Amino acid sequence: MLRxxxxxxxxxxxxxxxxxSMGQEVRLFSFEGYAxxxxxxxxxxxxxxxxxxAYTGSVDxxxxxxxxxxxxxxxxxxxxxxxxxxxxxxxxxxxxDMSMVPNTANLLPSFSAVSEVMSGGETYGVSMxxxxxxxxxxxxxxxxxxxxxxxxxxPANAGRVLALxxxxxxxxxxxxxxxxxxxxxxxxADFDAVKNKLIxxxxxxxxxxxxxxxxVNIWDSSEANLMFSMGEFQAxxxxxxxxxxxxxxxxxxxxxxxxxxxxxxxxQDVDCAHKWVNHYLNGHTGPTMTELKGYGNTTDESPGxxxxxxxxxxxxxxxxxxxxxxxxxxxxxx
Amino acid sequence: xxxxxxxxxxxxxxxxxxxVIALFIIVPLGCFLAYGFFSVVDNAIVYRPTVGNFAELLxxxxxxxTFLRTIRMAFEVSAIxxxxxxxxxxxxxxxxxxxxxxxxxxLAIPLLMSYIIKIYAMRGVLGTNGLLNSALMALGIVDEPVxxxxxxxTAVRITLSVVLLPFMVLPIYIALERIPASVxxxxxxxxxxELQTFTGIILPLSLPGGIVGxxxxxxxxxxxxxxxxxxxxxxxxTYGRLIFSQFGLAFNWPxxxxxxxxxxxxxxxxxxxxxxxxxxxxxx
Numbered sequence: 001m002l003r004x005x006x007x008x009x010x011x012x013x014x015x016x017x018x019x020x021s022m023g024q025e026v027r028l029f030s031f032e033g034y035a036x037x038x039x040x041x042x043x044x045x046x047x048x049x050x051x052x053x054a055y056t057g058s059v060d061x062x063x064x065x066x067x068x069x070x071x072x073x074x075x076x077x078x079x080x081x082x083x084x085x086x087x088x089x090x091x092x093x094x095x096x097d098m099s100m101v102p103n104t105a106n107l108l109p110s111f112s113a114v115s116e117v118m119s120g121g122e123t124y125g126v127s128m129x130x131x132x133x134x135x136x137x138x139x140x141x142x143x144x145x146x147x148x149x150x151x152x153x154x155p156a157n158a159g160r161v162l163a164l165x166x167x168x169x170x171x172x173x174x175x176x177x178x179x180x181x182x183x184x185x186x187x188x189a190d191f192d193a194v195k196n197k198l199i200x201x202x203x204x205x206x207x208x209x210x211x212x213x214x215x216v217n218i219w220d221s222s223e224a225n226l227m228f229s230m231g232e233f234q235a236x237x238x239x240x241x242x243x244x245x246x247x248x249x250x251x252x253x254x255x256x257x258x259x260x261x262x263x264x265x266x267x268q269d270v271d272c273a274h275k276w277v278n279h280y281l282n283g284h285t286g287p288t289m290t291e292l293k294g295y296g297n298t299t300d301e302s303p304g305x306x307x308x309x310x311x312x313x314x315x316x317x318x319x320x321x322x323x324x325x326x327x328x329x330x331x332x333x334x
Numbered sequence: 335x336x337x338x339x340x341x342x343x344x345x346x347x348x349x350x351x352x353x354v355i356a357l358f359i360i361v362p363l364g365c366f367l368a369y370g371f372f373s374v375v376d377n378a379i380v381y382r383p384t385v386g387n388f389a390e391l392l393x394x395x396x397x398x399x400t401f402l403r404t405i406r407m408a409f410e411v412s413a414i415x416x417x418x419x420x421x422x423x424x425x426x427x428x429x430x431x432x433x434x435x436x437x438x439x440x441l442a443i444p445l446l447m448s449y450i451i452k453i454y455a456m457r458g459v460l461g462t463n464g465l466l467n468s469a470l471m472a473l474g475i476v477d478e479p480v481x482x483x484x485x486x487x488t489a490v491r492i493t494l495s496v497v498l499l500p501f502m503v504l505p506i507y508i509a510l511e512r513i514p515a516s517v518x519x520x521x522x523x524x525x526x527x528e529l530q531t532f533t534g535i536i537l538p539l540s541l542p543g544g545i546v547g548x549x550x551x552x553x554x555x556x557x558x559x560x561x562x563x564x565x566x567x568x569x570x571x572t573y574g575r576l577i578f579s580q581f582g583l584a585f586n587w588p589x590x591x592x593x594x595x596x597x598x599x600x601x602x603x604x605x606x607x608x609x610x611x612x613x614x615x616x617x618x
């Protein structure tokens with residue numbers, strides 16, 4: 001009896017000890033739609049690197065988890081260009097070895113020299129997807145279309161509106177709707193205006209949601225027909241579930257984002273991580289993602305995404321913590 | 335091993351057990367308490383003691399309002415469950431023994447299932463296209479789906495009441511089971527009618543179980559953050575979610591710890607009161 005137990009213990013120890021080195025792996029922490037079987041499977045077959053993905057519900061959650069684990073849990077993260085500096089300031093990301101990502105030659109000119117991804121001559125982010133945080137509406141409920149964000153503040157639509165649970169994007173979008181000069185650089189009066197605007201909206205909301213899938217699920221189990229969306233992918237998902245929805249950027253404008261792969265400080269398999277980024281720019285992955293998930297890609301034209309001139313591209317903000325604080329107060333307000 | 339024999343001289347087993355207790359209970363609890371007195375500057379935790387978190391907690395009206403709203407909600411869930419749970423436990427207790435065991439097991443099975451699945455199931459039940467609305471429409475009670483069942487505090491109350499019900503029924507049932515049959519026989523021999531037996535004997539002897547159940551449901555409901563998030567909609571920003579947001583979103587662990595300490599004090603207070611109330615006369 002004792003013998004068999006000892007053997008089991010020894011086996012477990014050996015398994016634990018050899019586990020991490022047994023297979024090569026890249027651990028992604030990203031938004032939904034960036035690691036689909038259509039390009040994960042060819043990657044695994046080509047490189048022998050396994051892909052594991054954890055999805056995040058919001059920009060805030062991603063940052064908190066990265067700070068909390070000092071980056072140890074993930075190899076690559078999908079972060080937008082505006083927040084790279086915040087990760088850099090906290091020492092959470094390290095530069096890529098660009099000689100291991102030769103496919104950057106495939107980047108379209110507008111994505112090949114993005115200044116926000118560079119610091120001290122090193123590259124900290126590789127542009128891989130872009131899109132917007134648009135407004136989704138149900139065509140049947142709004143046959144004439146919806147051309148203003150104010151529809152989400154319209155008493156006529158009370159109980160039919162969803163909004164995402166994300167501090168920075170809500171504050172920025174409210175600032176855009178209010179027509180403030182610089183939505184990324186708010187003063188005290190601006191913050192008050194934004195906070196009041198967001199609190200005013202609460203009476204018309206069904207719920208906040210965190211994560212693409214969660215937003216779609218709530219739409220499914222409620223009477224929602226208007227949504228402050230996390231991105232194009234949600235319209236694709238809703239259409240898959242049989243909803244006749246339109247994804248649009250209203251006249252006030254909307255948030256545009258450019259997501260990059262960034263290398264976590266706690267990266268374990270540096271080789272696989274670089275291979276994944278390289279795979280993303282091979283000229284097939286990007287267009288496939290655009291076709292299936294609706295995001296713009298960075299290596300080819302992105303059919304259907306014709307509103308880039310209406311977008312206000314995310315930039316670093318005056319004080320991220322203050323935005324989180326304001327957002328918490330909005331959520332706690334009665 | 336000398337675990338049992340070490341009453342006068344602690345053996346190696348005692349040291350091992352003490353180290354387990356220290357490592358897994360006392361040290362983490364100490365860390366948690368200590369974090370409540372730290373602070374965060376520029377996304378880095380400053381390990382210098384301060385009472386700033388508690389000052390902020392007491393002075394910020396939105397924290398206070400969230401706290402009071404949550405405590406009230408948890409109290410309501412406990413009250414609803416006390417009534418529902420007592421009726422259920424009493425019903426089970428009156429069944430024949432075989433049926434009784436079956437019902438108790440059936441009631442306990444949901445406790446083995448994932449919490450999050452139960453909440454999602456409740457969303458399926460309460461939604462506008464959900465089971466409850468379909469049933470109400472099929473029965474002709476309402477003409478169109480009622481949207482007031484989901485994404486508000488009512489939905490949180492219903493969901494928590496359903497999910498936490500076993501925690502109420504089981505202690506009450508155990509208390510009922512422990513009432514000696516001889517006491518009930520004596521009551522009927524002495525000519526007590528059913529109502530007298532119930533109010534004079536059964537209720538006082540089983541109420542301690544109800545108090546234990548109310549304590550469980552109150553403590554679990556006041557700290558919960560998943561049900562409020564998933565079915566609570568805009569109204570569902572409860573104290574548990576406030577704590578979660580400090581850890582999961584804002585990276586302010588010290589403030590989160592301070593908020594948790596307050597909740598823990600309330601929970602300990604409730605447990606203390608429940609112990610006082612729940613100690614039946616015949617056990618003293």
